[in-house]
Amino acid sequence: xxxxxxxxxxxxxxxxxxxxxxxxxxxxxxxxxxxxxxxxxxxxxxxxxxxxxxxxxxxxxxxxxxxxxxxxxxxxxxxxxxxxxxxxxxxxxxxxxxxxxxxxxxxxxxxxxxxxxxxxxxxxxxxxxxxxxxxxxxxxxxxxxxxxxxxxxxxxxxxxxxxxxxxxxxxxxxxxxxxxxxxxxxxxxxxxxxxxxxxxxxxxxxxxxxxxxxxxxxxxxxxxxxxxxxxxxxxxxxxxxxxxxxxxxxxxxxxxxxxxxxxxxxxxxxxxxxxxxxxxxxxxxxxxxxxxxxxxxxxxxxxxxxxxxxxxxxxxxxxxxxxxxxxxxxxxxxxxxxxxxxxxxxxxxxxxxxxxxxxxxxxxxxxxxxxxxxxxxxxxxxxxxxxxxxxxxxxxxxxxxxxxxxxxxxxxxxxxxxxxxxxxxxxxxxxxxxxxxx
Amino acid sequence: xxxxxxxxxxxxxxxxxxxxxxxxxxxxxxxxxxxxxxxxxxxxxxxxxxxxxxxxxxxxxxxxxxxxxxxxxxxxxxxxxxxxxxxxxxxxxxxxxxxxxxxxxxxxxxxxxxxxxxxxxxxxxxxxxxxxxxxxxxxxxxxxxxxxxxxxxxxxxxxxxxxxxxxxxxxxxxxxxxxxxxxxxxxxxxxxxxxxxxxxxxxxxxxxxxxxxxxxxxxxxxxxxxxxxxxxxxxxxxxxxxxxxxxxxxxxxxxxxxxxxxxxxxxxxxxxxxxxxxxxxxxxxxxxxxxxxxxxxxxxxxxxxxxxxx
Numbered sequence: 108x109x110x111x112x113x114x115x116x117x118x119x120x121x122x123x124x125x126x127x128x129x130x131x132x133x134x135x136x137x138x139x140x141x142x143x144x145x146x147x148x149x150x151x152x153x154x155x156x157x158x159x160x161x162x163x164x165x166x167x168x169x170x171x172x173x174x175x176x177x178x179x180x181x182x183x184x185x186x187x188x189x190x191x192x193x194x195x196x197x198x199x200x201x202x203x204x205x206x207x208x209x210x211x212x213x214x215x216x217x218x219x220x221x222x223x224x225x226x227x228x229x230x231x232x233x234x235x236x237x238x239x240x241x242x243x244x245x246x247x248x249x250x251x252x253x254x255x256x257x258x259x260x261x262x263x264x265x266x267x268x269x270x271x272x273x274x275x276x277x278x279x280x281x282x283x284x285x286x287x288x289x290x291x292x293x294x295x296x297x298x299x300x301x302x303x304x305x306x307x308x309x310x311x312x313x314x315x316x317x318x319x320x321x322x323x324x325x326x327x328x329x330x331x332x333x334x335x336x337x338x339x340x341x342x343x344x345x346x347x348x349x350x351x352x353x354x355x356x357x358x359x360x361x362x363x364x365x366x367x368x369x370x371x372x373x374x375x376x377x378x379x380x381x382x383x384x385x386x387x388x389x390x391x392x393x394x395x396x397x398x399x400x401x402x403x404x405x406x407x408x409x410x411x412x413x414x415x416x417x418x419x420x421x422x423x424x425x426x427x428x429x430x431x432x433x434x435x436x437x438x439x440x441x442x443x444x445x446x447x448x449x450x451x452x453x454x455x456x457x458x459x460x461x462x463x464x465x466x467x468x469x470x471x472x473x474x475x476x477x478x479x480x481x482x483x484x485x486x487x488x489x490x491x492x493x494x495x496x497x498x499x500x501x502x503x504x505x506x507x508x509x510x511x512x513x514x515x516x517x518x519x520x521x522x523x524x525x526x527x528x529x530x531x532x533x534x535x536x537x538x539x540x541x542x543x544x545x
Numbered sequence: 546x547x548x549x550x551x552x553x554x555x556x557x558x559x560x561x562x563x564x565x566x567x568x569x570x571x572x573x574x575x576x577x578x579x580x581x582x583x584x585x586x587x588x589x590x591x592x593x594x595x596x597x598x599x600x601x602x603x604x605x606x607x608x609x610x611x612x613x614x615x616x617x618x619x620x621x622x623x624x625x626x627x628x629x630x631x632x633x634x635x636x637x638x639x640x641x642x643x644x645x646x647x648x649x650x651x652x653x654x655x656x657x658x659x660x661x662x663x664x665x666x667x668x669x670x671x672x673x674x675x676x677x678x679x680x681x682x683x684x685x686x687x688x689x690x691x692x693x694x695x696x697x698x699x700x701x702x703x704x705x706x707x708x709x710x711x712x713x714x715x716x717x718x719x720x721x722x723x724x725x726x727x728x729x730x731x732x733x734x735x736x737x738x739x740x741x742x743x744x745x746x747x748x749x750x751x752x753x754x755x756x757x758x759x760x761x762x763x764x765x766x767x768x769x770x771x772x773x774x775x776x777x778x779x780x781x782x783x784x785x786x787x788x789x790x791x792x793x794x795x796x797x798x799x800x801x802x803x804x805x806x807x808x809x810x811x812x813x814x815x816x817x818x819x820x821x822x823x824x825x826x827x828x829x830x831x832x833x834x835x836x837x838x839x840x841x842x843x844x845x846x847x848x849x850x851x852x853x854x855x
Contacts, residue, residue: 303742307557309657309679309717312741379665380658424636424666426656428677 114155163195175204186225200260258285339363344398365414417505442515483526685718700727708767
C-alpha cells in the first residue's frame with residue numbers, strides 16, 4: 108500500500124481539484140482521504156507536499172527506437188525518460204525497424220516492455236505492410252497481439268483508395284486509424300516550415316498545405332467509412348480549423364499536438380541552423396502556433412503528446428538538410444506545457460486534461476483518471492520548481508533537445524505505475540550523491 | 546577551447562558600416578592588381594584552405610588568387626578529391642583539416658547553413674563561398690563594389706534582380722548588402738521562383754519584368770538553372786526568355802546609364818540576349834575582376850585586419 112500525502116489532487120476527468128491523500132493498493136486507487144487523515148498502518152508514504160497529484164500522463168506519439176534503432180533509444184532508456192517526464196503510458200509508433208506490421212513484432216514489443224519497470228507501453232500497429240502504403244496489414248492479428256491503434260507512424264497513406272479500404276477494414280477491427288498528415292509531394296525536399304524564415308535561411312520549405320491537404324482528404328474518407336480517425340501530431344492552423352469543423356459535424360475524429368510545437372516557432376531554426384530544431388512536422392510560424400494553443404484550449408486538440416523521437420549525434424551533427432528530424436522530448440514535455448500555463452495561455456487543468464483524459468479517450472483506455480477503483484498510475488509534480496535541462500543528465504539516449512541549458516518549470520517528483528513507485532526524484536539525488544562519493 | 550575568430554558567414558547579419566568597411570579595404574587593394582609584382586605580405590605564413598565541396602571554377606580560382614596575392618599558403622580540397630565522397634561527414638573532414646591548423650577555411654557547399662556548422666565545430670575563421678540557397682557573401686560584396694565604382698554610391702540606386710530568387714544565394718546576399726546600403730531593390734521572377742515572404746529580406750517583389758526594369762539603375766540577371774524545369778518551376782526556356790529574359794527592348798525601359806550585371810556563368814539566349822551580354826551596359830567581366838580584391842579584403846579582415854583581434 109502506498110499513500111501519496113500532502114498534495115493537491117487535480118483530475119479534470121473526475122472533477123477533483125482539492126487536497127487529498129491518495130491511497131493506492133493492489134495496483135489501483137483504493138481511497139481518497141481528506142488531507143491530514145491518519146495514514147493507514149503499514150502504508151509507505153510518498154511526500155507530495157507543495158505538489159500537484161494527477162493521473163499519470165499518456166503519450167500518444169512516442170518513438171522509442173526498439174527494435175532496430177537502439178543506438179537512438181530503446182524501450183528501457185525511453186521508458187525511464189517517460190517516467191522522469193511523468194508519463195505512465197507510452198503509445199509507441201509502428202516505425203520501428205522492421206516496421207511493426209505483424210503480430211510477432213507487436214507481441215515482442217509488448218512482452219519486452221512488460222518485463223521492464225517502466226511505463227505501460229502500447230504499440231501502434233502499421234496500417235500497411237512495411238509502411239509502404241501498398242498492401243494492408245493483418246489488422247485483427249495486430250489487435251490480438253496488443254496493438255491499440257493502426258497507422259504508418261510518422262507518415263500518412265499516400266494512396267487515397269488504399270486508405271479508404273484500410274479505414275473500412277479498421278472499422279471492423281475496432282481500432283482507430285492514426286495518420287501523421289503530410290503529403291509527400293507537397294512536402295518535397297523541404298526541411299523546415301515554408302515561410303519568411305526558410306526564405307531568409309535558404310532552406311527548402313514544407314508548406315502548411317502539405318499537412319492541410321491530407322487532413323481534409325482524411326476527414327472526407329473518415330466520414331465516408333465511419334472510421335475513428337486520429338490525426339497527429341498536427342502543426343497547422345488549417346488542420347485545427349478542419350478538425351474543429353469536423354467535430355462540430357459529429358465526426359469521430361481526434362487529434363494531437365507535440366508540446367514542442369506549442370512553445371517554439373520556426374524562428375528558433377534561425378539560431379545558427381541548429382539541427383535540434385529539425386522536427387517532423389516542422390516547427391511552424393507564430394500564427395500556426397497560436398492556432399494550436401487555441402485548439403488545445405477549446406478542446407479541438409484532444410491530446411498533447413511528446414512527439415519524442417530521439418536521434419543520436421550521427422543523425423544530428425551534420426548539415427541541416429541532412430539531419431534526421433526529431434528530438435528527445437519526454438523529459439521536457441511537462442516543462443513546455445507549464446511554460447504556457449505560466450504565460451497565461453492555458454490553464455493547468457487544461458494541460459493536465461490533454462495529458463491524461465484526452466489521450467485516454469482517443470484510445471478508449473481505462474487510465475487517465477483519479478477515482479476509486481481506477482488504475483494506480485499517478486504523477487506528483489512541483490509546478491513552480493525550475494529544472495535546468497542538461498542533455499548529459501537526461502535518461503533518454505537521445506541528447507538532442509532544443510531546451511538544452513534552459514530552465515523549464517515543473518519538477519516531476521514521483522511517478523507511480525500500477526501502484527508501484529517507479530521513479531522518484533529523491534532516488535535520483537541519492538544516486539548522484541553515491542556517484543560523487545565514488 | 547576556440548579563440549574568438551572572425552568569420553564571414555552571411556551579409557544579412559552585418560551592419561551597413563561593416564559592409565562599407567570591407568568595400569573600402571577592397572578599394573585599397575585595387576592598385577596592387579596593377580603592379581608588376583601583384584603581391585603584398587599581409588597574410589604571409591598563414592594557411593588558407595579552400596574547401597570546395599560543390600563544383601566551382603570561378604569562385605575557387607578567385608579566392609585562390611586573392612589568398613596568393615596576400616602571400617598566404619593555400620590548400621585546395623575539392624568535392625572529388627576529398628574523403629566526403631567516401632562517406633566522411635563535413636564535420637569530420639573539417640576536423641581533419643583543422644588538425645593541420647589552418648587560419649582560414651573557405652567553404653563552398655550545397656547545403657545552406659554549412660558554414661555555420663563549421664564555425665561551431667572547428668577553430669578557424671570560416672568564409673562562406675556559397676552555401677546552398679542561402680548566401681554567397683563575397684558575390685554580394687563584389688556586386689556592391691561594382692555598383693559603387695560606377696555610380697559613386699549605392700544609396701538611392703534602383704536595382705532589379707531578375708531570375709530564380711527562391712533558389713539563389715546570390716540574390717539573398719545582394720538583397721542584404723544593397724538594401725542595407727540604401728538601394729531600392731526589386732526582385733522579379735515567375736511566382737514559382739519568388740519565395741514566400743521575400744519582401745521581409747528588404748526588397749519589393751513582382752512578376753512583371755518590365756515594371757521591375759522601368760527606371761532601373763542596375764539590372765542584375767540570375768543564371769537560370771535548366772534542371773529547375775524538371776521541378777515545373779517554368780514551362781520552357783523559350784517562354785522564360787520571352788517573359789523574364791533581358792533583351793534590348795526590355796533594357797530600353799531602364800535608365801540610359803543602366804548597368805547590366807550577371808554572376809555568371811551566362812546562359813546566352815535564355816536570361817540574357819547575346820547583344821545585351823556583350824553590350825556597352827554590361828559590367829560582367831568587371832564583376833570578375835572586382836571579385837579578387839573583394840576576396841582579398843575578406844581574407845584580410847578574417848586574418849585580423851588592421852588592429853584585429855585574431
